[in-house]
Amino acid sequence: MTTALPELLSPAGTWDALKAAVANGADAVYFGVDALNARMRAANFQRQELPELMQWLHRRGVKGFLTLNVLVFPAELDEAADLVLAAAEAGVDALIVQDIGLARLARQLAPNLAIHGSTQMSITSAAGVAQAAELGCQRVVLARELALKDFQRLQSQLQQRAIAMPLEVFVHGALCVAYSGQCLTSEALGQRSANRGECAQACRLPYQLIVDGVERDLQDQRYLLSPQDLSAWELLPQLADLDIASLKIEGRLKDATYVAAVTDAYRQSLDRLSAGD
Numbered sequence: 001m002t003t004a005l006p007e008l009l010s011p012a013g014t015w016d017a018l019k020a021a022v023a024n025g026a027d028a029v030y031f032g033v034d035a036l037n038a039r040m041r042a043a044n045f046q047r048q049e050l051p052e053l054m055q056w057l058h059r060r061g062v063k064g065f066l067t068l069n070v071l072v073f074p075a076e077l078d079e080a081a082d083l084v085l086a087a088a089e090a091g092v093d094a095l096i097v098q099d100i101g102l103a104r105l106a107r108q109l110a111p112n113l114a115i116h117g118s119t120q121m122s123i124t125s126a127a128g129v130a131q132a133a134e135l136g137c138q139r140v141v142l143a144r145e146l147a148l149k150d151f152q153r154l155q156s157q158l159q160q161r162a163i164a165m166p167l168e169v170f171v172h173g174a175l176c177v178a179y180s181g182q183c184l185t186s187e188a189l190g191q192r193s194a195n196r197g198e199c200a201q202a203c204r205l206p207y208q209l210i211v212d213g214v215e216r217d218l219q220d221q222r223y224l225l226s227p228q229d230l231s232a233w234e235l236l237p238q239l240a241d242l243d244i245a246s247l248k249i250e251g252r253l254k255d256a257t258y259v260a261a262v263t264d265a266y267r268q269s270l271d272r273l274s275a276g277d
Contacts, residue, residue, distance in 0.1 A: 005270050006240055006247045009065070009168065010263045013252040014043045018053070020260035025267030028063035030096060032252065036080060038069045038098070038120065038181070038195075047083065050090035063093040067252075068106075069118040071195050072099045081109055088113045098195075100135060107136040114138045119170065120195070122180040124150065126157035129165050139245065141168040143180040148235065151242050166245035171232035172262055173250025177203040177225045203227070236269050 010026035012018035021029045032038070033047045045053060050066070057064045066087050072080050080102055087095060088110035097103045098118040106115055116139040117123060117132040124143045132140050142151070151169065158165060176183060176194075183194040183203075190200035206222035208215055218224075230250070232239070239247065247270075249262055 004240075005274055006244050007063075007168075008263065008266055008270060009246050009248045010259055011173075011249055011251040011254065012259070013254070014256065015045075016256035017252075017254070017259045018057075020256040021263050022057070022060055022062050024260045024264040026062060026263050028065060028093070028246070029057065030065040030067055030248075030252075032067040032069075033083070036068045036070050036072060036076065036083060036102075038067060038118075047086055050086055050092065054091040054093075058091065065094045065096050065116065066092045067096045067118075068102060069096050069098045069120055072102050077105070081105060084109050084113070094139070096141065097137075103135040103137065116141060116168070119144055120181050122182060124154075126154060126161055126163065129154070129158060129167075130161065130163055133163060133165055137165075139166045139168055141170075141248065144170050144175060144230070145179060148238055148242070151239070151244065155242055167243075168246035168248055169239065169244055170230060170250055171235070171239070171247045172230055172266065173254075175227040175230050177227055233265070233269060236266075236273055240273060 007027040008025065009028045009030060010021035012021055012029045012031040018029055018031065032044045034044055037044060054064050068080065068083060084095065084106045092113065094114035094116045095106055096116045096118050097106065098120040103115050106113060115135070115137045117137040119141040121128070121132065122143050123129060123132060123140050124146060129140050154167070181194060183199065185202045186200040187193040189202050192198035192200040203225040204223070207224045209218055209224065247266065249266065251258060251262070
C-alpha cells in the first residue's frame, strides 16, 4: 500500500466541465483562457473570469492551473505579461508553460507564481528536467510517449543528480502521433499550427497507402496515423510506487459528461489503492 497518492488533475474547457471535475473528485483542474492556449478550439474561459474561477475552486479545496502552453511571438509579449500578472493577482496556483522565454518572463514578473513545464517542452531525460528547474519550474509534465521504464529511469537519474522535481504524467485521453504534440503536419496540410492551439488533427484522418505506385486495399484500416487513446487504469499502483506527483487526464475539448465519468473512475481507483484493495 502506498503512503502518498498522486494528485488527480482533470481538464476543464468550460464551467460545466470544471464543476463536473470537482464534483467527481479532482484534486486540481487545468484550463485555458482566450489567448496563448494550446486548445483554442475549446470554449475556454475569459481572462476576467480568473478571480471568480479561482475563488470558486479554492473554496472547495481544489487547485487551478492556467495553460499558457504555446510558443509566444515577440509581438505577443505584452499580452503574455498581462496574463501572467492577471493569473498571479487571481490566485492561480500554477502556470503550465511551453515557451522558455515565457517561463523566464513569468518568473521575473510573478516570482511567487509556480511554473509547470508543459508536456510540449518534450522533456524525456534528467537533463531536460534540470533545464526546467533552472528556468524556475516547480513541476515537469513529462513527454507523453514515455513508458513506465522511462519514468523509473528518470527518477533514478534525478536522485543521482540530487534534483527534487515533482513529475506529472498523462494517464488518460487522446495521444498525438508526433513527439509530445510537436506536430508540423497540421500546419503543413491545413495551415493550422498545433503549436499555436489550432491543431487540425491531421493524424485522425483516413489515408491511402501507395506502394510502388499501387494503392493497397486497407479495407477498414485506413486510419494509419491515429494512435489509440491512452488508458492507464491498471498502471496506477506502479505510477504511485514510482512517486509520480500528478496524474493528468487529457480532454479540454471534451464535454462535462466525459470529464465527470473519467475523473470519477480514476478517483475511485485511487481511493481503492489508498485503502490497499
